[in-house]
Amino acid sequence: MNDDIALRTDDLEVTYTGNREVTALDGVSTEFAENKLTAIIGPSGCGKSTMLKALNRLHEIQPNAEITGEVYLGDEGIYDTDDPLPEIRRRVGYVPQTPTALPLSIYNNVAYGAKLHGDYSSDELDDLVESYLRKVNLWDEVKDRLDDPGAELSTGQIQRLCLARSLAVEPEVLLCDEVTSALDPISAEQVEETLEDLKEEYTIIMVTHSMDQAKRLADDVIFLYLGELVEANDTRSFFEDPQHERTQEFVKGHTAIDYDDEPDEENVTDEQPVATR
Amino acid sequence: MDRYTEQRLFGLLARASAALILAVLVMVVGVTLWRGGRVFITDPAVMVTAPGSRYMLDGGGGFLHAVLGSIFIVVPATVVASILAISTAIFLQSDYSSERTSDVINMFLNVLWGTPPIVYGVFVLTIIIAAGAQTSLIFGTVAIAIFQYPIMTRYADEALRAAPDTVKEASYGLGATRFETARITVRAALPGVIAGIIMGFARGIGDAATVLFTAGRSTQMPGGPFDPATTLPILIFEQAASFNAEVRSHAYAASFVLIVAVLALVLASKLLAGRFARFAPGGRHS
Numbered sequence: 341m342n343d344d345i346a347l348r349t350d351d352l353e354v355t356y357t358g359n360r361e362v363t364a365l366d367g368v369s370t371e372f373a374e375n376k377l378t379a380i381i382g383p384s385g386c387g388k389s390t391m392l393k394a395l396n397r398l399h400e401i402q403p404n405a406e407i408t409g410e411v412y413l414g415d416e417g418i419y420d421t422d423d424p425l426p427e428i429r430r431r432v433g434y435v436p437q438t439p440t441a442l443p444l445s446i447y448n449n450v451a452y453g454a455k456l457h458g459d460y461s462s463d464e465l466d467d468l469v470e471s472y473l474r475k476v477n478l479w480d481e482v483k484d485r486l487d488d489p490g491a492e493l494s495t496g497q498i499q500r501l502c503l504a505r506s507l508a509v510e511p512e513v514l515l516c517d518e519v520t521s522a523l524d525p526i527s528a529e530q531v532e533e534t535l536e537d538l539k540e541e542y543t544i545i546m547v548t549h550s551m552d553q554a555k556r557l558a559d560d561v562i563f564l565y566l567g568e569l570v571e572a573n574d575t576r577s578f579f580e581d582p583q584h585e586r587t588q589e590f591v592k593g594h595t596a597i598d599y600d601d602e603p604d605e606e607n608v609t610d611e612q613p614v615a616t617r
Numbered sequence: 618m619d620r621y622t623e624q625r626l627f628g629l630l631a632r633a634s635a636a637l638i639l640a641v642l643v644m645v646v647g648v649t650l651w652r653g654g655r656v657f658i659t660d661p662a663v664m665v666t667a668p669g670s671r672y673m674l675d676g677g678g679g680f681l682h683a684v685l686g687s688i689f690i691v692v693p694a695t696v697v698a699s700i701l702a703i704s705t706a707i708f709l710q711s712d713y714s715s716e717r718t719s720d721v722i723n724m725f726l727n728v729l730w731g732t733p734p735i736v737y738g739v740f741v742l743t744i745i746i747a748a749g750a751q752t753s754l755i756f757g758t759v760a761i762a763i764f765q766y767p768i769m770t771r772y773a774d775e776a777l778r779a780a781p782d783t784v785k786e787a788s789y790g791l792g793a794t795r796f797e798t799a800r801i802t803v804r805a806a807l808p809g810v811i812a813g814i815i816m817g818f819a820r821g822i823g824d825a826a827t828v829l830f831t832a833g834r835s836t837q838m839p840g841g842p843f844d845p846a847t848t849l850p851i852l853i854f855e856q857a858a859s860f861n862a863e864v865r866s867h868a869y870a871a872s873f874v875l876i877v878a879v880l881a882l883v884l885a886s887k888l889l890a891g892r893f894a895r896f897a898p899g900g901r902h903s
Contacts (some may be wrong), residue, residue, distance in 0.1 A: 402790055403711060430792030440783035443805040443896040453791035489896040502787065510792055557870075 346374040347395065347432070347513050347544040350359070352409035354390050354399060364390040366567040372513070372560075377539040379558035379575075380547045383590070387567040388547040389437075395545065396432035398427060413512065430457055433511030436519045439499035441490030446482050449501055451489040453509035472504040476534045483575045487573050496527020500534055514538070516546040520553065530594070532557060551591070555579060626827050641888060646731055646876060653873025663870055676863035680871055682838045683852035689754055689839060691822045691830060694761035698821075699814045701762075702769035706810075707799045709774050713784075723774065729767035736765050742830040745889050754839050754846040757832025764827045765817035768788050773803035776806035781898050791812020805897055815886035819879045825850035855885035 354365040364389045374380045380388045393399040395411055397418060402597060409418045414434045418428045430453070442449050450469045454460060460468065469486070473479040478500045482493070490501055499519055506514060516535070520528035535557055549553055554561055554575065561578040563586075571578065573589045582588045618626075622700065662679055734811030741760040745752060775795040784805045788798040803810060825848070832846045834855060839846035849871050856868035 372623065396783045398790055401712065401785065403715065406624075412735065426794050428792075429790060434786070434790030436783045436786045436790065438781070438783045440781060442784060442787060442801055442895070443807070443898060445896075454795070456791065456793055456797060456818040491896055491898050505787070515786065591720055 344372045344374040345506060346414070347372040347396070347545070348412040348590070349391075350412065352408045352411060353393070353407065354387070354394050356404055357406055358404045359617060364567055365394065368564070368567075368569045369409075369572060370562055370569055370572050372543060372545055374543050375539065375541065376559035377544040377557055377561040378544060378562060379554035380562045380564060381549065381554050382546065382570075383565035383588075384402060384549065386538065386564045387515055388564055390548075390567075391564065392545065392547050393434070393512070393519050394435055395515055396429045398429065400425075426456075430509045432513045433509060434504035434515045434518065435499075435502050435506050435519050438522055439495050439502055439519075441493065442496050442505070444490060445487045446490045446501065447453045447486040450508050453505060457509055468508060470595045473501075475507060475538070476500040476504040477530065478504060486572065487590055489497075494527065496523050496530055499523060499527065499531050503531070503534060503567065507538075512544075513543045513545065518547050521549070551579075558582050561586055563590065565590075589615055649869060649872045649876050652866070653869035653876075654873075656870035656872065663867060664874060668836055670754050672836055673859055674861060676859075676867060679858075680849075680852055680867060681738040682835065683847050683849045683871065684836070685848040685876060686754065686832065686839050687759075687822055687848040690757040690846065691761055691818065691829065693760045694765060694821055695814065695818045697758070698765040698769055699761040702766055702773050702813070702817070703810065704805060705766075705770045706777050708801065709770075710777055710799070710802070712795050712799065719774075723771070726767045726770055728775075730771060731747050734764050734824050735829075738827045738830040738832070741827075745831065750843075750869055752831055753834035753843045754832055757846060757848070758842075759829045760827040760831040761821045761824065764824060765821045768820060769813045769817040772816060773806070773810045776809025776813065777802055779809065780805040784898055791864060793828060804893075807893040808897060811889050811893070815882050819882055822848070822878060823850055823875065825854060838901035 348369075348371045350369050352365055352368045353363065356362045356364055361471060368387075368391060380391060382388055390399060394407060395418075399405045399407070407419070410419055412418070413428070413431060416423075418432070421428065442452055444452060447469055448471050451460075451465050452470055454469065470483075471478060473482065477588075478497060481497060482488075490498065493501060499522075502516075503516075503519075517534075518573065520531050532553065535544060535546070539557075539559070546557070558575045561571075561573060562569065563577050563578070565583075565586055571584045573583070579591055580585070582591050632817050640831045664679060664684060666679030666682055668679065669675070672678050672680075703724075708714060709722060711719075714722070737760050741756055742752075745756055747809045747814075750756070780802050783800055787796055795803065820839070828851055829846045832848065834851050835845035836855075837845075853868050853871045853875070856864050856871060859865055
């Protein structure tokens with residue numbers, strides 16, 4: 341991981357102080373490389389979503405969450421800052437797990453965030469909406485019905501709409517919380533393809549509980565267990581040569597596919613189906 | 618008793634209750650529409666004619682004063698109450714209040730909802746007396762607004778709570794402020810919010826007790842906000858108690874107007890709610 345660093349956490353600790361106190365994240369220090377897709381994996385309840393939300397202070401909308409440590413966006417801390425909170429959340433976008441259209445038209449779903457943050461003429465907005473819908477491969481499916489309610493799209497389409505909506509505020513980092521877990525396999529594949537395209541331009545941090553998905557999409561992998569960072573490495577090393585005992589167990593428990601037989605995405609063509617899959 | 622007899626018995630009971638409700642409704646609405654409708658067919662002008670100087674005695678003229686009184690008292694009251702109610706409901710969500718605060722406030726709202734409207738009437742009356750004012754249209758509006766407020770707030774609060782958290786998350790995630798997020802959440806909850814507003818309006822337009830002491834039982838056209846006025850429910854009471862048969866028949870005509878207005882409102886709210894439900898997250902899928 342010697343690439344440029346987009347986001348870095350320093351001893352990040354999140355505690356929920358509800359009826360009983362739970363430390364969801366216990367002193368995590370790690371780095372996220374620029375224009376790469378980093379997957380956060382780990383068993384359920386290990387703090388993956390908490391970590392993601394702590395990266396743009398979204399956990400603060402829940403009562404009873406306390407946080408220490410710092411997250412650096414470039415060189416700036418996002419907790420110790422004079423910037424207003426909405427500005428931080430604009431720079432670190434967030435796509436929720438459940439595909440949710442805002443109660444607006446398809447067009448305005450994409451334009452919503454952009455309109456909050458900038459003054460656009462209606463022509464500029466038209467262009468912006470089209471370009472981001474194209475970016476998530478949704479334009480052709482919705483171009484004739486932009487004024488229809490976003491909620492009337494299929495779940496898979498809504499999830500791509502959510503991606504477009506998040507991208508339209510021009511974030512520096514995009515956080516994706518198990519964005520395919522609520523989708524049927526075909527929609528999930530489409531969203532994965534979109535993420536594949538997007539990671540060329542964006543720093544994406546994705547929580548997933550699918551190891552296969554992490555292998556397919558991620559450049560780097562971070563493994564959390566019970567709120568602690570166990571291992572962080574590039575995807576190939578992580579799955580081929582896990583350093584930590586806990587990682588070895590986790591990887592073994594989940595892997596049915598031999599990593600060496602996994603072809604590079606570029607080499608997969610229609611004429612050459614992958615036998616080992 | 619075996620299980621199947623039990624099931625049949627319960628089925629019978631359920632159908633009988635439904636039939637009873639329906640029968641009562643059909644009778645009330647039917648009789649009103651029938652007898653009120655008859656007045657309208659013979660003399661459609663009663664609704665748009667000002668009352669004569671001795672209207673309660675001889676039925677000369679019509680009851681435009683109460684129709685206008687109802688509109689001028691209840692429409693502004695509904696506007697004021699809905700603005701206050703939606704603001705309060707937003708305040709009661711977790712973004713602004715702790716669970717404890719909102720529980721306590723909701724408890725008070727429930728108490729207010731259950732308070733007999735005559736109490737509001739007397740409450741505003743004491744204000745009128747203390748201020749040395751007279752019963753007038755504006756105080757009727759105040760009393761009705763107070764009466765509608767808890768109903769609308771509880772509806773709006775429930776609707777906002779039922780809106781998916783993911784809308785809030787998504788909005789905050791895009792860098793929206795608390796107020797911008799509140800606005801989009803209200804949009805997501807709009808069908809429920811509108812239902813509450815219409816319910817408040819219907820309750821307000823049908824209530825007599827709040828207006829009795831505050832706007833009065835004037836039998837003249839309302840001159841301005843500080844003049845005495847009256848509303849349809851009070852008029853109906855007065856008409857029904859009249860010695861004059863024609864005035865008594867006008868009570869049905871006034872009830873007719875009231876029932877049609879409420880039916881129209883309920884219908885309008887259904888249409889509106891349906892329109893907005895298309896936009897509500899998961900509206901069509903759930």
